[in-house]
Amino acid sequence: MPKVAILGAGAMGSGLANALVEAGWDVNLWGTWLDDHLIDAIEEGRPHPRINVVISGKVRPFRSAGLEDALDGVDVVVVSVASQGVPKVTEMALPGIAKAKALWLTSKGFMPVDGKILLLPDGIRSIAKAADVELPPIVAIAGPVKANECAAGEPTATIFGCKSRDVAVEFARAARSEHYCIEATDDEVGVEICAPMKNVYAIMLGIADGLEEKTGKPHHNLKAATFNEAVREMSILSTALGADPATAYGLPGVGDLEVTGLSGRNKVYGVRIGRGEGAKGALQAMTELEQTVEGVPALPLAISLVEQSAPQIKDRLPLLYAARQIVEEDVPDYAAVLARAVLPPKP
Ligand SMILES: NC(=O)c1ccc[n+]([C@@H]2O[C@H](COP(=O)([O-])OP(=O)(O)OC[C@H]3O[C@@H](n4cnc5c(N)ncnc54)[C@H](O)[C@@H]3O)[C@@H](O)[C@H]2O)c1
Incomplete structure (x- = not known):
């Protein structure tokens, strides 16, 4: 069973957690220091406050202090925080990301680095380079996905973009379920x-x-x-x-x-x-x-x-x-x- 750590317990991170459980993954969901109330709801089995859907009891929630445990032994790390949080969360998770087979990204935005505007994957690459860390392949996730519908198992089409088409296809196959259906592309930049x-x-x-x-x-x-x-x-x-x-x-x-x-x-x-x-x-x-x-x-x-x-x-x-x-x-x-x-x- 592939194992994933999703970083960010907001709407999308939690929606993806349910989709990956349905696809047979072992899911750790880490909440940032802003997400304690969301983790409370998940732990208590209440609907997630952002999307009004209960998160599967198979998802293992972690609070911000538990990042190292959340990342332990995972095949894939997913960054799923708001774009302004991506640099800090990436830096914090770099040791775990470096050991994973891939880094997935649902966050959307641009990243200014030394005055230059970069696409998020390039911004992440520059953070890793500065820390002298070698990254696994990055998979950019996009498409018409409302987190609440994804979490509730409604039919959803999404796309995984990776510079290596083989990697995009490998994970699109592995994460697909009856409801969460994934195209693969090598056009990371377009995505x-x-x-x-x-x-x-x-x-x-x-x-x-x-x-x-x-x-x-x-x-x-x-x-x-x-x-x-x-x-x-x-x-x-x-x-x-x-x-x-x-x-x-x-x-x-x-x-x-x-x-x-x-x-x-x-x-x-x-x-x-x-x-x-x-x-x-x-x-x-x-x-x-x-x-x-x-x-x-x-x-x-x-x-x-x-x-x-x-x-x-x-x-x-x-x-x-x-x-x-x-x-x-x-x-x-x-x-x-x-x-x-x-x-x-x-x-
Ligand atoms: N909601 C959707 O349907 C959807 C779909 C696809 C992609 N996305 C993208 O996923 C990302 C997360 O969106 P969401 O809907 O889950 O948002 P959300 O507001 O529900 O959750 C935001 C997440 O980012 C974290 N965060 C916010 N500010 C931060 C900061 N300054 N530092 C560190 N972490 C911070 C929060 O703790 C939380 O985990 C966004 O980039 C969004 O565009 C969302």
């Missing part, structure tokens, strides 16, 4: 670009829904044009950074954007902006509700990534730059800014 970018674009999809609430008139055409432009831009950026252009049109791009644009914190934030709450006011309201909007910190990092690593495509990313005007500059004519970015120009 890792789509994962955080779709959070930014989901905000823009939410704005179209908010405009409907504000005006009483449907804005489905605008939303569909926004979806189309978002996918095109993910593909353009991925291609510029060496990825397969098709990845953005598969589970990590179209698939994840669809599910993220239906519900979730990025979309809700966009709806608030569309309703007319203002980008700053809407963010404050989300913060007061303890709702982290991952697309907001990802936006300036995405723009820096483009300007550092692919400046030649800037003009082909109007929706990304419109997001900056709306979210960071809080422009009052956000509806017009969005429409200009996504409607085709005069031929």
Whole structure:
């Protein structure tokens, strides 16, 4: 039976824990110093507070002080914390990661390292290099996965991306169950670009829904044009950074954007902006509700990534730059800014 340590007992770490139990894995679930209340619920057999699903009694929970025990003898380590926690948790777990056969990553985001914006796997590689630790292969996990449905055993399609296709296939086979079904790709870069970018674009999809609430008139055409432009831009950026252009049109791009644009914190934030709450006011309201909007910190990092690593495509990313005007500059004519970015120009 393969053994895994999942680091982060939040929604996704816990959802994956249930999926891997169903696939026959031996699962350790480690909670960070922020997760004691989540571990309490898991230990007491109560529904997980973030996803309202009971975590399998076969999952072994560990509190933050028990990291070494959680990592003992595992085949795979999964980093499943919010992107801002990835550097610290990776550093803490490096001795265990180095002994594993693979490091999986459900976290989504970009990592600034010495002023340069890196994709998460490259950020992790640079942390390991600085510590003189040799890493096992990294498997980037993405796709349209809502943690609550994954935890509850609802049908779920996901994708494992690893530079070695053989490794991606090996683990996609090993982790598959009747409900958790996994594609394999060697396009690590494409998977890792789509994962955080779709959070930014989901905000823009939410704005179209908010405009409907504000005006009483449907804005489905605008939303569909926004979806189309978002996918095109993910593909353009991925291609510029060496990825397969098709990845953005598969589970990590179209698939994840669809599910993220239906519900979730990025979309809700966009709806608030569309309703007319203002980008700053809407963010404050989300913060007061303890709702982290991952697309907001990802936006300036995405723009820096483009300007550092692919400046030649800037003009082909109007929706990304419109997001900056709306979210960071809080422009009052956000509806017009969005429409200009996504409607085709005069031929
Ligand atoms: N929820 C989903 O459906 C889903 C699906 C796929 C991927 N993801 C990704 O998985 C990651 C975790 O998301 P989630 O939904 O589980 O979030 P969550 O808010 O439920 O849990 C966040 C986890 O990160 C840890 N964390 C937060 N801030 C930290 C910090 N500063 N330092 C160290 N650890 C910190 C928390 O302790 C917790 O374990 C995110 O990057 C998210 O994009 C989520």
